[in-house]
Amino acid sequence: MIKKSVTIGLMSNGDCLPVLLTSNRYTAALRRAGARVVPLPWRADMAGVWAARFDGFLLPGGGDADPKYFGQTPIPGAHQPNPVRDEAELSLIYAARAARKPLLGICRGAQMLNIALGGGLVQDIPSLRPEGIPEHHSDPEHRFRPDHPAIILPGTTLHRILGVDRLLTNSCHHQACDNPAPGLRVSALSPAGLVEAVESLDGPFLLGIQWHPEVTAASDPLQQAIFDAFVAAARCG
Numbered sequence: 001m002i003k004k005s006v007t008i009g010l011m012s013n014g015d016c017l018p019v020l021l022t023s024n025r026y027t028a029a030l031r032r033a034g035a036r037v038v039p040l041p042w043r044a045d046m047a048g049v050w051a052a053r054f055d056g057f058l059l060p061g062g063g064d065a066d067p068k069y070f071g072q073t074p075i076p077g078a079h080q081p082n083p084v085r086d087e088a089e090l091s092l093i094y095a096a097r098a099a100r101k102p103l104l105g106i107c108r109g110a111q112m113l114n115i116a117l118g119g120g121l122v123q124d125i126p127s128l129r130p131e132g133i134p135e136h137h138s139d140p141e142h143r144f145r146p147d148h149p150a151i152i153l154p155g156t157t158l159h160r161i162l163g164v165d166r167l168l169t170n171s172c173h174h175q176a177c178d179n180p181a182p183g184l185r186v187s188a189l190s191p192a193g194l195v196e197a198v199e200s201l202d203g204p205f206l207l208g209i210q211w212h213p214e215v216t217a218a219s220d221p222l223q224q225a226i227f228d229a230f231v232a233a234a235r236c237g
Contacts, residue, residue: 006035013060025214033231042088056102056234059109070120077124102205104231110208118174146170150196161229169211173231181184205233
C-alpha cells in the first residue's frame, strides 16, 4: 500500500528567516516521521493559502508573546514580544483550525496554541509560580539535557502516543500555559503542577508540548513518537 505523502509547514523560529538548514532538529524529526518540510516565514497574509496547501503545521520555540492576546499587561520579568511573529502565528493557527489541519506546538508554540484558542499564560514562572523554579530553566544548556520529569495524564492523546506515565524532559522557558483554552485539556504536568502539555479534546490533532522533544528525538524513541503521531494525523487528514 502506497502511503499518502505529507507536507508539513514549519514556521520560522528566528529573525524572520525560514528554517531551512537540514541540520535543524525540528526538520530532522519531521523527516524521520516521513514528512516533507516546507519552511514558512512570518507572513500573516499567507495563512489561508498555507492552510489550504499543506497537511499540517509545526510552531516551534521562541520568545514571549504579547500578553494583550490573553487579556493581560506586561509584568516585570516578561520579555519584549515580536508583533510580526505573533500575528503570523496566530493567523496560521486560526486558518489551520478552520481548515481542520493538524497542529503541533513546541515550547512557545504550545503557548501560542493555548492563546489562540482563548487560554492564558503564566507570564513569568520565577515571580508568579516560584514553586516551579527548580523545573524551569532560563539557561539554554538545559534545552539539551533532560533533567526534570513530566507526568503524563492517563486517558489523554499524549498518554496514548507515549505509553508511559512519566518521562524526563528538557526545556528552557520562563513562561507556561496557565488555564487551558476552551476545547483543550492539560495532558502533562510537572511535579509542581506547571502545565507541560495541552491537547485538543476533539476534532483535528492539536498538541502543545512545553519541552523540546526535537532535541533528543534522534536518540529517544519516545520523543520521536510525538512527531510520528503528528505526521500520521496529517497523513490521515
